[in-house]
Amino acid sequence: MATTLLPHRRAGQGLPLVLVHGYLGGSAQWASEIEAFCDRFDVIAPDLPGYGAASDEPGCDRIEDMADRIIELLDGLGIGDFLxxxxxxxGMIAQEIAAKTGNRVTKLILYGTGPLGLMPDRFEPIQLSRERLRTDGVAKTIERIGATWFRQGAAAAGFPLLAQIGAQANQQAALAGLDAMAAWDGRPALTRLTMPTLVVWGHDDQSYRWPQVETLWKTLPNATLSVIPGASHAAHLEKPRLFRATLEDFLIE
Known part of the structure; x- marks a missing residue:
């Protein structure tokens, strides 16, 4: 059991809305979403161990452990039910949180993700990412990988922010995150995630291809699919207004 709660951003009031960043991400990536939703929700955005404001912590090499750290944070903040x-x-971590906490998750949004960590159709094999990370370091790795998250690559307007956030991660956490994804398979738990779920996918996502997204959409008992055109893996930065409108429609209905 960790002795300190994860650092996090928090604003607003109402039903808690918890935003979980991904690999080489951080709570700072959700600044616009926090601003957009804090008038209706208590928005909480943690930094995972080893990332962002938690870069001084050792990273976790299991998706389940990352989920436990976020549950520990929410329990420490006195949070009951949450979005x-x-x-x-x-999104893998969110699936684990939903499986572990059950009815506490009233609605679930799985964005640019899938049910399997070792993705056969990823833009590059995880082993290659691991080798290049050891050689190049974190800052060069996020610049290289992050460019694949935008249709316009490193020329995209949102790329500098993404690269700045990703470079804050420590190398041990970055390597551990790759190990965590490679070892994780959430497919057996999907049918137990019965809460209303929105699957959001950028049409040109090179990290999570259609077969992974389709598996979520068709296997989850209560899932709706939203495909964002003209966007890749970082749809919240490429198509921010459409992305937020999509979330709002699901959260408020």
Missing amino acids: LMGHSMG
Whole structure:
């Protein structure tokens, strides 16, 4: 059991809305979403161990352990029921949180993610990412990988923010995150996630291809699919107004 709660951003009041970032992400990536939803929700965005404001912590090499750290944070804050969104690796963590906490998650948003960590159709094999991370370091790795998260690559307007946030991660956590994804398979738990779920996918996502997204959509008992055109893996930065409108429609209905 960790002795300190994860650092996090928090604003607003109402039903808690928890935002979980992904690999080489951080709570800072949700600044616009926090601002957009804090008038209706108590928005909480943690930094995972080893990332962002938690870069001085050792990273976790299991998705389940990352989920436990976020549950520990929510329990420490006195949170009961909550809305939950996870992006990319954070979507895997969100699936684990939903499986562990059950009815406490009243609605679930799985954004740019899938049910399997070792993705056969990823833009590059995880082993190659691991080798290049050891050689290049975190800052160069987020610049290289992060460019694949935008249709316009490193020329995209949102790329500098993403690269700045990702470079804050420590290398041990970055390597541990790859190990965590490679070892994780959430497919057996999908049918137990009965809460209303929105699956959000950028049409040109190179990290999580259609077969992974389709598995979520068709296997989850109560899922709706939203495909964001003209966007890749970082749809919240490429199509921010459409992305937030999509979330709002699901959360408020």
